[in-house]
Amino acid sequence: MSLINSQICLKSYPEHLPTPENFALKQSTVDELNEGEVLCKTLFLSLDPYMRSQIAGRHITAPIKPGDLMFGETVxxxxxxxxxxxxxxDVVxxxxxxxxxxxxxANELSAxxxxxxxxxxxxxxxxxxxxAYAGLIWQAQPKRGEVxxxxxxxxxxxxxxxxxxxxxxxxxxxIVGSEEKRQYAxxxxxxxECINRNAEVVAERLDELCPDGINIYFDLVGGELLHQVSTRLAIxxxxxLCGLVAEYNNKERMQGPAPALWIKSRATVFGLVVYDFEPRRQEFINACLPLVEHGELKMREDITLGIENAPYAFAKLMQGNNHGKTLVKVVV
Structure with missing residues (x-):
């Protein structure tokens, strides 16, 4: 009996924020396997902001065009x-x-x-x-007492x-976008401390909370906030530099902070691409798995049920309305 595969493809380019209408549900018959191949049933799909950049053709991976299957990492x-x-x-x-x-x-699967x-x-x-581990621990190398x-x-x-x-x-x-997220943080x-950017003046709060400057800034959004922080860096x-959520829905790139701000603070600026650290993944897991098992490192998972609802979950993510890591639990 042939298996029917439900797939979500890009239907049209979003003008700004993506909506479910930018995607289409298609169905096809699963092909027969060739020698050396493996057929996998999707259990969980990861939805990530970088996918918006793929749609815009600005990500380091291949661009996604209308009619293409949406990319994504799965378990x-x-x-x-x-x-x-x-x-x-086997679960891979x-x-x-x-x-x-x-x-x-077979060589495309993890252990x-x-x-x-x-x-x-x-x-x-x-x-x-x-x-997070690569950027904070391996690149920034935080020291006790730093901000x-x-x-x-x-x-x-x-x-x-x-x-x-x-x-x-x-x-x-x-820094978050709602009081609920602030309380959770x-x-x-x-x-x-945590700043609600939609209810407080971020620049003023940074001055109050970081009077001696900021030692490490883990930038996930880019935009105006990167400018504001760059004026407040400690020596x-x-x-x-890891993410550009503030720009993913824009057609044009924003200009970055003046280099003089980084020179003045003698700052070291790292561009973080997680794929560069793939060879060290097991090292990271070995360090963090015990913390997870003892409840010292936790993460809320925002799980949507059904592959057909992936576009709704992605739109929610890009609107900033997710709570934690966005996943789709796929039901077959």
């Missing part, structure tokens, strides 16, 4: 295999895309996931966690970076 179960490397029932991580089933060469909560391979122990500022403070990357900074003995200040994630500051 999937092997349900048929013509490879000796994987067995039926792969670039399965926005679809119910995906076919891969089987052994953690009892497979979704963690896409959140706290996945790309968001690796991004760390993190926008998008309760999202997948921000929440992890904030908790890691607290464990390093830093004063951690978050302080009460659940352990931030020392020897480190700036991690």
């Amino acid at each position: 999937s179960e092997v349900i048929e295999t013509r490879s000796t490397q994987y067995s039926k029932g 991580r792969c670039m399965g895309g926005w679809q119910s089933y995906s076919i891969h060469n 089987p996931i052994l953690h009892p909560q497979p979704s963690y391979a896409l959140s706290i122990l996945g790309m968001p966690g690796l991004t 760390v500022v993190i926008p998008a403070a309760t999202g997948g990357v921000g929440a992890t970076a904030g908790q890691l900074a607290k464990q390093a003995g830093c004063k951690v200040v978050g 302080i009460n659940e994630l352990g931030y020392d 020897g500051a480190r700036v991690i």
Whole structure:
């Protein structure tokens, strides 16, 4: 009996914020496997802001055009295999895309996931966690007593970076877009302070909370906030340039801060691309898995049910209305 694959493809380019109407649900029959291939059933799909940049043709990966299947990392179960490397029932991580089933060469799959909560391979122990760990620990190298500022403070990357900074003995200040997120950052994630950018004047609050300057800025948004922070950097500051959420929905790039601001503070500025750290993924997992198991490192997962609802979840994410790491639990 042939399997029917439900797929989400790009239907049209968004003018600004993406809406569900920019996507289309298609169905097709799953192909037969060739030698060395593996058929996977998608369990969880990761939705990430960088996908908006792919649609705009500005991401380092391939652009997505109308009619194309949407890209995305998944946790999937092997349900048929013509490879000796994987067995039926193995749960793996792969670039399965926005679809119910995906076919891969065996070398395109990760080693089987052994953690009892497979979704963690896409959140706290996945790309968001690796991004946070690489940027904060390996690049910024925080020191006890330093001031760390993190926008998008309760999202997948921000929440992890904030908790890691607290464990390093830093004063951690978050920036979020709602009072609910502000309370969560302080009460659940352990931030020392958190600014609600929609209810407070961010520049004024940064002056109050960081009177001696900012030592580490983990930038996930770009835009005007990067300018505001750059004027408040301490001597020897480190700036991690990781995301551009403030720009993903714009057709034109924004201009960056004046270089003089970074020169004045003798800042070190890192461009962070998580793919560069893929060879060190296991090192990151070995460091963080014990923290996760002991409840010292946590992440809220915002899970939507059904591949057909992925466009709604993505639109919600790009509007900033998600709460934690955005995932789709795929039901077949």
